[in-house]
């Protein structure tokens with residue numbers, strides 16, 4: 060009754076601004092799930108390209124170098140004949156941008172290695188003597204690489220991204236996704252956090268929440284492997300609550 064509503068309200072505050080989404084699971088589940096192994100949804104044509112980049116992206120799509128018109132493979136960042144940097148390929152997903160396997164189970168060390176390598180190749184120093192066009196392209200490529208890396212690095216955003224690749228999103232305020240018992244648990248931790256002030260106690264909560272996130276990450280990994288996207292969505296919703304508590308913990312430790 061009143062208590063459940065209160066929990067819902069607190070949960071909403073923790074999750075962000077949006078109103079409760081009650082039919083969310085239904086909507087997500089009613090979508091036709093795409094094959095987990097296909098990974099091809101973003102290869103298809105008709106990908107939206109932000110305005111202004113249209114002209115530059117034409118050459119990427121047609122597979123010709125914008126500068127010397129040599130034929131290019133999709134994977135190439137630099138033209139093999141004239142060495143010009145090529146425009147971002149917006150048909151690539153973030154895993155392809157970084158050259159990693161499309162999986163929740165991505166090797167983080169490999170991800171970091173690929174990221175550093177790309178940032179080295181795209182470093183502004185290499186483009187200071189180049190044309191304005193190429194300097195612009197290096198900025199665009201670099202920001203795409205940063206965005207891809209930032210998204211794939213943390214289990215929560217990586218999971219949400221993979222889920223969105225299957226047409227399922229997790230809106231803010233999705234307390235309809237998780238059960239009441241879980242919301243009580245979150246409420247309890249959240250209340251405890253507002254009551255305490257000692258660094259040791261705050262850290263203790265931080266450690267508990269960290270452990271919960273690690274366990275959830277393992278569960279998300281399994282659910283993705285089993286192709287159980289409905290379960291993935293529930294687990295990621297829970298992880299999002301804990302992630303918000305982690306942010307509160309950080310704020311309390313570093314005022």
Ligand code: ZN
Pocket residue numbers: 124125126127128129138139140141142143
């Ligand atoms: Zn070229």
